[in-house]
Amino acid sequence: MPASPTPHVSWKDRMGPTLDGLRRAVTTEDGPSGVPARLRGWLAGRRSSGRLLFLNFRDGSGFAQVVVAKNRVPPESFEAARACPLESAVEISGAAFADARAPGGMEVRAEAFAVICAAEPYPISPKEHGAQFLLDHRHLWLRSKRQHALLRIRDEVLHSFREYLREQGFVCADTPIFTPNACEGTTTLFETQYFDRRAYLAQSGQLYNEAVALSVGRTYCLGPTFRAEKSKTRRHLIEFWMLEPEVAWAELDDIVALAEGLICHTVERLLERRALELEALGRDLAPLRRIRAPFPRITYDEAGEILAGKGTGFTLGDDFGAPDETALTEDLDRPLVITHFPAAIKAFYMEPAPGRPDRVLGLDIIAPEGYGEIVGGSQRIHDPGLLRRRIREHRLPEDAFSWYLDLRRFGSVPHSGFGLGIERFVSWMAGLSHLREAIPFPRLLYRLSP
């Protein structure tokens, strides 16, 4: 192999220091002062005080104040920094100092400033905007400090979920998006062409997860799901991401404990690693610090009794509506676990409760603070005869489920799993008033772009 013509430089060294790293170095007690740096990024804001400019600069890792003093930089640098439009791509040479007057405790004092690519007049101002305008400019809105924080919180949530499940011995095995038929036969599916036949966009990976669980024991999938419901509320997206663990040998109580562990681990990680971002959103951290296992747990029938006393108009036998969920959790500071639902309102594959054939071993977890249902799951039927009967009772096409029934013919065991809505979870953590900010590019009823 021929010798490399230039010495190898690692990726990290090529890219140079980031604001995030500089801030950590400079603001540490007894840390260095006046750390020289060359930074590349975007001009996020500017205030001027004559011969002194205060720039809000974003390099991707974070935001920092850059001070450009007229008598400390070449004249062309000062003019460029004074006049270039917001969101221009710029390069700054200077040094980083700890300074209590700067937001975040650090500022970069510029020695040179150059515009790499001047922006056109930027449509998003620091003032208020309506939801429609911001969503039309979602591709640019993502650059704001608030969205920057949310992107990192979502990333941390996804990372922590995977981290916890991996520690518990789970294997991530993703499930298909194109599916030949409706898994549960309940919600409306998006229909699409699959060459010369019809296919549907997945609304759950559960049935496939069950197959994988009988191979590796503990599995999960994490990906987008699609519901063609004309939902028009702050709690619904047309395309959303769902985490679905499935565990062989697990019964209802086992996956309640799994959900508790998963949620508590992720809340802890967020408080530990993303407290600054949560605070940037104005999120009150006190309610998050109170999230501890075990979660309060009631049955469907007990919930019905509580609701009878609250007068929400709930009828026993129905599923809970949004006002019912709010009423059940209004006095709680932790998520509420509800189990043992009527079989009639739940999916065909749920295991009947021992001694109560009209109730099934399903679980819902309702988040506090009005964030609604974040988890739905169940113990699955493992008896082949019962499962076949249920498929017939629900008038589902038996041949489409032949592979699913096979799972009960070859070493069937009790198993359980649940689905957790990523955007609902992120909304709850971040204290959002609408799900649309919890995903980079939300798909809403009348919005398919950007």
Add this chain to the structure above:
RNA sequence: UCCACGGUAGCUCAAUGGCAGAGCAGCGGACUGUUAAUCCGUUGGUUGUAGGUUCAAGUCCUACCCGUGGAGCCA
């Protein structure tokens, strides 16, 4: 799909049926410690679309289009 509300400057919003307005952004200027900086000046309009009532319509009427919130469905 149903219910409620809305559409006026680039943005956020005002305007008893009687001259189309403000703040912010933009543009020009002042300012060496700003924190959504401040101050002075200034550009900017087919009032969602079509029709109707009226001496006169942003305003009232009809239809349509688009959007927002809620219900149901669920994560």
